[in-house]
Every structure is written in C-alpha cells, then in structure tokens.
Amino acid sequence: MRIALVSSAVILLAVVAIEAQRGTAVLLVNLPAQARISLSATSVTFPDADPTTTPLVASVPVDITISVRARVQPNGQVTLTVQSTDDLRSGVTVLPPSLITWTVTGSGFAGGILSRSAPQLVGRWTGSGVRIGTQNYRFENRWTHPTGIYSATLVYTLASP
Amino acid sequence: MRKTLWHVGLSTAVVLLMSTSAYAQIATQPITATAVVGARGRITLTGTINFPDTDPFTNPTINGAGLTVQALARVAVGAGVSLTVQAGGNFVSPGGDAIPIGNLTWGTAGDTGFNATGTMSSAAAQPVGNWTGPGAHNATQTYTLVNDWAYAPGNYSVTLTYTLTSP
Numbered sequence: 001m002r003i004a005l006v007s008s009a010v011i012l013l014a015v016v017a018i019e020a021q022r023g024t025a026v027l028l029v030n031l032p033a034q035a036r037i038s039l040s041a042t043s044v045t046f047p048d049a050d051p052t053t054t055p056l057v058a059s060v061p062v063d064i065t066i067s068v069r070a071r072v073q074p075n076g077q078v079t080l081t082v083q084s085t086d087d088l089r090s091g092v093t094v095l096p097p098s099l100i101t102w103t104v105t106g107s108g109f110a111g112g113i114l115s116r117s118a119p120q121l122v123g124r125w126t127g128s129g130v131r132i133g134t135q136n137y138r139f140e141n142r143w144t145h146p147t148g149i150y151s152a153t154l155v156y157t158l159a160s161p
Numbered sequence: 162m163r164k165t166l167w168h169v170g171l172s173t174a175v176v177l178l179m180s181t182s183a184y185a186q187i188a189t190q191p192i193t194a195t196a197v198v199g200a201r202g203r204i205t206l207t208g209t210i211n212f213p214d215t216d217p218f219t220n221p222t223i224n225g226a227g228l229t230v231q232a233l234a235r236v237a238v239g240a241g242v243s244l245t246v247q248a249g250g251n252f253v254s255p256g257g258d259a260i261p262i263g264n265l266t267w268g269t270a271g272d273t274g275f276n277a278t279g280t281m282s283s284a285a286a287q288p289v290g291n292w293t294g295p296g297a298h299n300a301t302q303t304y305t306l307v308n309d310w311a312y313a314p315g316n317y318s319v320t321l322t323y324t325l326t327s328p
Binding site for chain 2: 036037038042043044045047048052057064084093100144145146147149150151152153155156157158159160
C-alpha cells in the first residue's frame, strides 16, 4: 500500500511542471515613414573664367554627393527636387538661375536646369531605400554678363506624397 | 484553451508591425551657389590687309580685303568700352621710302557702336568703336589706300595696333 501511494505522487508532480513553461508575448513596433537627405557640400562656387575658352564653368567642388534615405509604403514615390530661391544676384544686378545646369550619376537621378519659378527634378524612386548619386553643376559663362559676384540659395526638397 | 490564446496574441502583434503613417514626409537642405564674373576683354582680328599694285590712273585708291574685327568686353553695367587703332609709323619700304600713314582710311560695316569711317594716324589712337556695358561686338573693316603716282616703287608695310579699354 505504501509503495502504491508514492508512485501516484510522482506522476502528479511531472504534469504541473510542463504547463508552467507556456505563455504569450505581444511585440509592438512603430515604424513611421521617414525621409532624410544628405549633401557632401553646403556651397558651390563657379570661378571667373574667359568666356571664349571656357563657355561652361565647372563648379568647385566638382561633384556633390547626394544621399537620399526614405522609408515609405511599398509603392510610394520618393522625389528629390532643387529650386533657387532667387535670381543670381550681385547687388542690384541679376542673372537668371537657368544659367546653371547639372548632370548626375546614380540610378534614379536626373540632370536639369535650375529654376526660380518651379522645383526641378533631381531624382525619383519607388519604395523605401537608400540612394546615393552625384551632381555636377555648370555655369554658362558669357561675355554679356555684367561683372560681379552673384549668389543664390538652392533648396533641395525630398518628398514622398 | 491555452493554445487558442497564444494564436490570438501573435496575430495582434503582426497587425501593429504593419501600421505606418500615410502622410507626406519632407526633408529639405539648402546650399549656396556663387558665380564670380570678373572684368575681361578680348580682341579678335581675322584677315590680312594687302593692297595689290594697280595703275593710279585707273585706280586712284586701292581697297584691301576686309578685316573682321571682334571686340569682347565684360565690364560693369554702364561702364564705357572703347576700341582704337594706331599705326606704328608711316608705311615704310626696306629701301627707306615712306608713304604717309594718313593716306590709309577705313570704312566699317557691322554692329552698332562701330565708327563708320576713320583715318589712320601714328600720332594718336583713332576710335574704331564705343559701347556701354558688357557685350560682344562684331564688324568688318575695309581699308583704303590712296594710290599716288608720287610713291616710290617698293613693298611697304606698317603695324597697326588695336586697343580695347574700359576706363
């Protein structure tokens, strides 16, 4: 009789231990859409040059490296544009921003002509990702430009509508 | 019962992972662009001025081939630009004979600002054209030499110097 009771107790203990290891967990992760643009330079300069020998002046630095980071819906469109906030201005004398053009390298990047009236496309992509390319600016150098040091602010805008 | 509850918990977690915002994300970055436009000038002359030998009786004057003149000036708005020409002396032959430089004249056809005519001088620069502000100016000059019986035979030459200035 005593032996039978001991055996029964051992069996009961084993069943309780297995059930205690089960449980549930809930994982919460918030991933909002994000966008970030990085440029390798904060300014570009076109040095003085003879219009006859140098009708197009390359900028210094020669290239701007652009890094575009965007987190969007799977088919969301990502666009990068640039627009001049004003004409190229030297005191009261101005030159049109369209004298500045650019070429690019990198998938999705596009060349163009600078404008004050509307943003110009620099790149377009679909979906999330990191895109890296380079932009090379040129200034149209003419004999008809009045002398001066002309400046303008160029604003890059990264958007995902 | 316990198995059913575990499946519900996993499904709920999956739904939360896919929740993202649908509003537009915008990032901007400005840079400064600067163009340096300095004062410059360039004169380009194309052609040669030769006066062939001709009979002074039938040709009292001799016309040379046209000389293309291009004056390029990059100056401030409103700045004056002038183009002049001056001879280095009289026409002179290797034998020492001379033809007065004043016997050389010219006529000009081209852009506004070029003087229509002129007479060469070695004493003072003669105006060829005048402009205001930056620009490119083009014309053709045709030189004319008096063909005088009094000239001694020979090959005569002279250097003409064009000068582009902006005070």
